[in-house]
Amino acid sequence: MMFYRYLTSSSKFAIALLILVSNTSLITPVHANSNQFQSEAPEPASTPTTPSLLSNMSPSTLSEPTQTSALTAEFDAYLQAHYETGRFMGTAIVSQSDETIFVNSYGMASLEHQVPNARSTKFRIGSITKQFTAAAILQLQDRGLLDVQAPVATYRPDYPNGERITIHHLLTHTAGIPNLTSFPDYLEWMKQPTTLEDLMARFQDLPLEFEPGEQFRYSNSGYTLLTQIIEQVSGQSYADYLQTQLLAPLGLEDTGYEHPLAVIDSLASGYQFTGEGYQQAEYVNMAVPAGAGGLYSTLDDLIRWQQFLINADNRPADILSDAAIAAMKTPQISMGEDAPELSYGYGLIVGKNGFIFHGGGINGFVTYLGSLLEEKTTVAVLSNVEHANPSFMAEDLLAILKGQPYQLPTNEEAVTLAPEVLERYVGTYQVTPDFQVAIAVESEQLHIQGTGQPQIPLFPASETEFFARLLEFRIVFNIAADGTVESATLLQNGQELPAPKID
DSSP: OOOSBOOOGGGGTOHHHHTTSOTTOOOOOOOTTOOSOEEEOOOOOEEOOOOOOOOTTSSSOOOOOOSOHHHHHHHHHHHHHHHHTTSOOEEEEEEETTEEEEEEEESEEETTTTEEOOTTOBEEOGGGHHHHHHHHHHHHHHTTSOOTTSBGGGTOTTSTTTTTOBHHHHHTTOSOOOOGGGSTTHHHHTTSOOOHHHHHHTTTTSOOSSOTTSOOOOOHHHHHHHHHHHHHHHSSOHHHHHIIIIITTTTOTTOEEOOTTOOOTTBOOOEEEOSSEEEEOOOOOTTSSHHHHOEEEOHHHHHHHHHHHHOGGGOOTTTSOHHHHHHHHSOOEEOOTTSTTOEEOSSSEEETTTEEEEEEEETTEEEEEEEETTTTEEEEEEESBTTOOHHHHHHHHHHHHHTOOOOOOOOOOOOOOOHHHHHTTOEEEEEETTEEEEEEEETTEEEEEETTSOEEEOEESSSSEEEOSSSSOEEEEEEOTTSOEEEEEEEETTEEEEEEBOO
């Protein structure tokens, strides 16, 4: 089930999560007996769009695409290839300073009503929301109403362990609070009406996973608590505070907090890809994401927001101080041994060479927004199919811009194998000490399932090599001289992971 997890380039090295999905998303199993809407995959076609009129209150004005037709064609061919895999529908933009280098849209915002995606289409942005929540916290600090180094107990005297946890810990995922979206019963209650107090009650009395400040562990619970602190300190609801103090002053007219059951003009529907067509994404009550993942936005608003963060020469001075914005972009904590080159700032991930980024996933949507600070280059990819990988798509778009190598996605046909060939691969394969994959045959098709992950189907490319259609993933089975299967090699994101067969 998708939820507001972060999208980062760290999916290249998060070994356990490389196996079947990137660390950005959890692949949702497709239920054969689902009553949800299902549609055949549409004919491949990109949908050129016209620009929205940008608010006069915006920090700067985006232009029409200015680069050569050859570069535009290369961007488009790359995104079209992703669309043709079925794993991506959505929009993408590349900008430098105030100029739009490329923008285009693909597929449908609504398959049911045949409404195409457009530059003005709104998408749920998942954990990109966190940088707006962090900005609200820092704005309250600018106004003398809050101190990020103060303990939570200053603002929530009744919060358990509130004297040990600071606002800084919450902003940087170092508080040790268990992540509520990882709870075993999350899928049961994510559809139910809830309140901020109900969400808090699900984790606040649980033991901390580590002493605050000792390590980084991504937690949506921390940003849920930040949501409540914003409301406590400001005297406004989270949605109202963001709207009146950040979004409206910046001219972000197409960005907002999605209240449960609200009708949002031009909001895309979210979908799952089944490998052959689409079905609606699982429902999530939009009170659940709170300040960890509850916003929607558009390409232009996200670019405008990034310009506010990276362009000090054209920034309104009375919204957020330069010091506050610098704190957001400053490495505050290492993201650990799995991500040695990445740090977490305040609501932003900070990479090497001045790269700031974040992404998100929420049922039916995956998103990515990143900027090269020195070059003032920003890329955003918004998908309303949850099986896309916007972080890698964004990296490749930057590679195209720089004339660097990149790889087009594959969209190949499966061959037919005899049932006895499939049966010989059945078993368990050890990838790491803590991670295994199980291979099984169901309905005359090979399936793979990683530890703690859903099962997904595999399709034969040859007698020993199989691929997934739900994501870019391949597995090669290695045959011993006596004809037995001794191991497998898992291929994803440019990495090869050996996995001996253990039964």
